[in-house]
Amino acid sequence: MSEAIVEILGLRKVYDGKNPVIAVDGIDLHVPAGLIYGLLGPNGAGKTTTISIATTRAIPTAGSVRIAGVDVVAHPALARRSIGVVPQYNTLDRSCTVAENIRFHCRYFGMTTAESNTRTAQLLEQFRLSDRATAYPQALSGGLAQRLQIARAIAHHPRVLFLDEPSAGLDPQSRIAMWEAVQGLRGEGITVVLTTHYMEEADELCDRLAIIDHGKILIEDTPAALKASIGGDKIYDLRMRDLHESRQLEDRLRKTDGVTSVEAVQGGLRVLARAQDGLLAKVVTTANEFGLQDVTTTEPSLETVFIRLTGRDLRE
């Protein structure tokens, strides 16, 4: 595995007050360079706080964060040179035009006027914003504003780009455009760390994922490995007319070749199985004798992984 570009050790953040809130409760994270890395979890899990600390906008209660080897608490101003940030909300400078938002960002990071102009023109082109260069941010749609925020964030060639809930409030089309823009960054050697509570986004976009809940990392792996941990390629949810003989059905199903596990869920049974021809028919025939009402088949998703780990739905 290559060098860790983002290194988080024992991170804790407690917000003081009448009822102190533990937002981050001992997070360790190593993000290898060049990946798109996702922090997946429900709202309030501690994702945004973790990113705020890593991007020098919040001070940790304990623990440390190093970005490209620089301690963000000890050297915040210098660490920012390696960091690009796209926050959850639109923070574009309303007093400056689209082009100026990028150009002044370049100036803040020490580029000369000529360098800033070249970089601005190049980014406007890359993010298909050239025709809006002289518009003000207020006039941009949500999707365009988001693209401009990403363009601005990477203008100074950061090593890591942090995206906090990048698709919040975007329509499906803009979301896909944003995914493409983020995937394009891989080619520029920018490591991306993003937070999301959309499992589709995590699944589609991320090379590795950490699932976070209540300020702790529950599990960390590739999306494929996480889904494989469910222990089956197919999920058959059987809805039964009545459940008084379900114990007997469970036993029969378990003995069926290809079924990896059977568990009782509300209103019926959930069967996890390997992908195998004819298995569904067998399961249905067996269940039919016990009063099968309906069957739905799905494939394991990150949602299933999350429910498995927390007993809760991601959207709750």
Next chain:
Amino acid sequence: MNEAVDSGNDVRWVIYSRAFFGLMQRDMRVLSREIVPFLIRVAMNPLLFLFVFTYVMPHMSGGARMSPVAGLAAAGGSGGFGTVLLPGLMAVAIMFSGIAAVALPLAQEFGVTREIDDRVMCPLPIGAVAIEKIVFSGIQSLFAAAVVFPLAYYIPSTPVLAHVSSWWFLIAVLVLASLLAGALGLTIGTSVQPKQIGLIFGVVIVPITFLGCVYYPWAALQSIKWLQIGVLVNPIVYMSEGLRAALTPTTGHMPEAMILAMLVFFLALLTWLGMRGFASRVLS
């Protein structure tokens, strides 16, 4: 380890100063686009004030006696009320533009839009981002003072008695007062909630202006001793008295050393408060 952390102070200062000038450049650009509203904002208050009190009123029949400021006109010596007003209105212009350049934009930037985020994320310590606000506001205040001067010099019907005996003292007062106004704006802008910023005009700006020895010299408060002592906590007093000492010394004014010392004291205090407020608003 990152080379910038290792390579010591020289590299660091280059990074910081470039970021600082980048911020200044951005503020200049934004101001240049709003130069007309800026000029109107700066000029309107002194223009009308001078027009009514030093031109219209003296022309009214018996206006000199009717005027509530007839007594004060005497304080200005043979220069009339215009001589009292010149430094005072410059002080107000300096203070106003400090508030307008820092406090009002900050209220918006810290509000729903959090527009300041990108500037806070530049490679510069947070405190220096706050200092940039003060410095830029100071430049605007100097400009505002320069706009008031010709107005206050030419509008009054009785010629103003202005005389600069020490240019160094005048420059020192102008620079200190302008930075002080920026620091005041920063302190106000970071200590009130964005939606309460309108209230600040009634609660802070109007009282410190009217009790800031703007429309009367401090020495003239002698007959109301408690007020003369009380207004000493108001930084605007030292701004108007400083300009009075520098520009219209015929009007009685505070000792010059005391003026400079108090301007430095309030500048340090408000800069410290403003930087602290800024950091606490930006960091969580």
